[in-house]
Amino acid sequence: MKKSILLINCKDNKGIIASVTNFVHQQKGNIVYIDQHVDREDTMFFMRLECEFSKDSFSKEQFENDFENSIANKFDMNWQLHDADVKPKMAIFVSKYSHCLYDILSRFSSGEMGVEIPLIISNHPDLEKIARSFNIPYYCIKVTKETKVAAEREQLELLRKYKIDFIVLARYMQIISSRLIGEFPDKIINIHHSFLPAFPGAKPYHSAFKRGVKIIGATSHYVTEELDEGPIIEQDITRVSHIHTIKDFILKGRDLEKIVLSRALQLHTKHKVMVYNNKTVVFN
Amino acid sequence: MKKSILLINCKDNKGIIASVTNFVHQQKGNIVYIDQHVDREDTMFFMRLECEFSKDSFSKEQFENDFENSIANKFDMNWQLHDADVKPKMAIFVSKYSHCLYDILSRFSSGEMGVEIPLIISNHPDLEKIARSFNIPYYCIKVTKETKVAAEREQLELLRKYKIDFIVLARYMQIISSRLIGEFPDKIINIHHSFLPAFPGAKPYHSAFKRGVKIIGATSHYVTEELDEGPIIEQDITRVSHIHTIKDFILKGRDLEKIVLSRALQLHTKHKVMVYNNKTVVFN
Amino acid sequence: MKKSILLINCKDNKGIIASVTNFVHQQKGNIVYIDQHVDREDTMFFMRLECEFSKDSFSKEQFENDFENSIANKFDMNWQLHDADVKPKMAIFVSKYSHCLYDILSRFSSGEMGVEIPLIISNHPDLEKIARSFNIPYYCIKVTKETKVAAEREQLELLRKYKIDFIVLARYMQIISSRLIGEFPDKIINIHHSFLPAFPGAKPYHSAFKRGVKIIGATSHYVTEELDEGPIIEQDITRVSHIHTIKDFILKGRDLEKIVLSRALQLHTKHKVMVYNNKTVVFN
């Protein structure tokens, strides 16, 4: 059987669910999972379907044509059809911190992540050794004020060459330019080391420490042009107290960062995240 | 508009979703929410639909007849149709602890709970004053070895008289008999003050203290004939450490108990819990 | 035995712990608990001791005199000696929300809280019935732009008349004036319904909903002149998702608010909180 994932969003309307499920049925598909959400305030409709089709008879192109003409047009839908068996290609951007990189790669090597990782890009050479021990190409592209534009062009060429589907910033300590964001809309995943919207920007652990919070957090979000303002995919927290120094905050935070980032990656990879109004609908 | 909730479970099969959504559509209903689950291991299918019908044209009886004949029979379904606007009638059983009772009644009085509370039954007179301050009838029915059967008969009569739909044991310190369980299958909700299946039975905080756990919990579950073995609806936990005495465990536990119990009640009241194989499917 | 609690903070220095423990020993006291903290960055020392003295021989006045002259002067200490058996007098301020009030009063009536509650002050008459059912005097003092100064004077007179030690704002929807804060420094405890410093000010649930956060929180803090900027005593969080409406945020938040507030009250009541640099040291 061929498994496909259909993502839909559109203005809410009567009969959408029946129309779509009917359509899949007529195409000899079996719906194995359906997730649906209506945002009452914006009267927006969201749906995610996992469908199975017979490998012999199913034509993705045919399905897409028919769906567009019969259903999508009628309800003015945004929609995508993904092949569940195709692993998306993920590029990892890193700087000098290794904890998120190790976490991703060790999951990758144990078969836990449904992605391909064709390359790692960094602005520093420090983590090349790790990339090598996992046999993944590592490109060190220095980024300075002067080289920023050229560096970015080089990055983009690599991303195209390797046909990258989405990017994870695994504690990549550089601001991403509009151009790169424009090429990968809702496809660049960052981990911010605070409980956004508290403590955006640099040095959030220092700010949290100064404020005397009793809980710190980490937030994984899609990168948009407003720094640290993109749609939140996942967050988690851990307790701290007066006994913890900034260094303790940082160490405790690392555990959060890697876990929260990996959850966001899993959700994105399985096409479980839909973005709307700078927020996410997460079907998990 | 009239809002109804349709709960379905049956053997998993192709075309169920399309059949059901189609049927609702044909009945001029609008599906406003759909939740669905398939237990792959047991190949069981579960679905919860919230549908809106025009008040003028909708006949519940008609819908039930047609659904039974056309869909339910075909897929051999267990199913129920609930009127979302009808508040279920809940009986509260208590003994001497007041924290869960206060919590339920203060939520009730602030309009937070979608239930009616026609009566409170207790084996002790202690909490009558609280019931009275909320204007709810309080029946004190003593339970001893000798009076157990008679007491239960009296309880059952009250439950029938008040047309009770489900029962919450808000720290009711008596074992419920088979007969009462039989009359209210998956309709008696208990709060157990441990993280089941750890520490079933009496004095779980004492056992947890002795074992030196670092986390304690509370578990709300449906009452079945095996004590503390019924389907789990909700659980939560809180941290403890060596500095906490048994008394601290008990106080911290109370906060868990009342919150976990109230969450379970909300889920049950909104028909979001389905029971199968001594487990629950919770659509929340 | 007479139990006393000694709180100390001063510049960190060698020999403080030995000096203090020695002093207590010489006074025939037995130290039953010692908590200590050093803030390395500010080189500040904090200590909390629970000591037992023989009821016959112990004179609080004598102890205070001797301690001041021999130890406190030497190390330039801020310090307080509390009688552990004296219950502090707490005033509750409320507006219209009842959940925190019910929670506090039900704990109070079950003997869980080590305070006296001589009075409840409100700017609305709505919750008087609840106060009455717990037999606690309820003073309704309207607050408008015009009456603000007079209202506050009336509040202060009541607080003095009842010899109030500290105040809890149990969702009291008014800004507290400098004058009241000045009379009760680090003695007015507020519950803010967000995970501060995220979403300060009004309508935090609405802001959290708009931002699409995956976790909401509540924060209990001492009231200072900067709104929502006072020292944080306790925080906690709960998960939310796209399925939750603002109304759901509010309901889930209420459970947080009452639990977090009650924890803060317990800590304050037991003299476990010390304030320094707009942060708290919490010995729990």
Added chain:
Amino acid sequence: MKKSILLINCKDNKGIIASVTNFVHQQKGNIVYIDQHVDREDTMFFMRLECEFSKDSFSKEQFENDFENSIANKFDMNWQLHDADVKPKMAIFVSKYSHCLYDILSRFSSGEMGVEIPLIISNHPDLEKIARSFNIPYYCIKVTKETKVAAEREQLELLRKYKIDFIVLARYMQIISSRLIGEFPDKIINIHHSFLPAFPGAKPYHSAFKRGVKIIGATSHYVTEELDEGPIIEQDITRVSHIHTIKDFILKGRDLEKIVLSRALQLHTKHKVMVYNNKTVVFN
């Protein structure tokens, strides 16, 4: 300055704290941190002190002699003095699962763990490649029913040769014999993939799935002769629901296992854990 950690437990008694702090003071030591606990039920006293001594004048031997004769004898203490600057030597035991190993080694390589790791012992060759990429000797010692005794002898020889201080079982899927436990009492740290005491023994995720729990956990504990009954050092949990399969439980559990295990290792390494009555006092 030379930093030492003094751990004490004994029957509770008056004057212990003053005696000890005085003694340290007389030895020209500065107490920089003091943690203390009294188990009221067992009237047991626990204390952990971090002290600084001048490098020139301090003699560990002298201190130990004097302390034993003057204080320890008087109060009949169990006590240890640790040099805070000496990194304990930790052996890692693994089988085939790599997630805990990767987590430990990536922390180790980033300088996060205060240990030396002289060797890794496994009953399988699978993870040798990982050990090699971190430049740590890997000994594969097969364990079968027939070779169990010989294998263990070989393990013990290695542990002695490398002067191992404590052992971490990083998902080592073999039962540890009495002999090894006897040589490393309260010095073998295991991670059990359930929320003990729920689901001891093999296949806890399967049992948790079958029971329909809403929360799963992981527990790190010292290994004793009763399987999964040793003193608990740390626990944590994560939420699950009906949508999660056993495979999901396992994946979610892995994240818990590695985080909980690493926390336990940090606590043990910093001499923050004391064992008594099959429970732990954890000063964190």
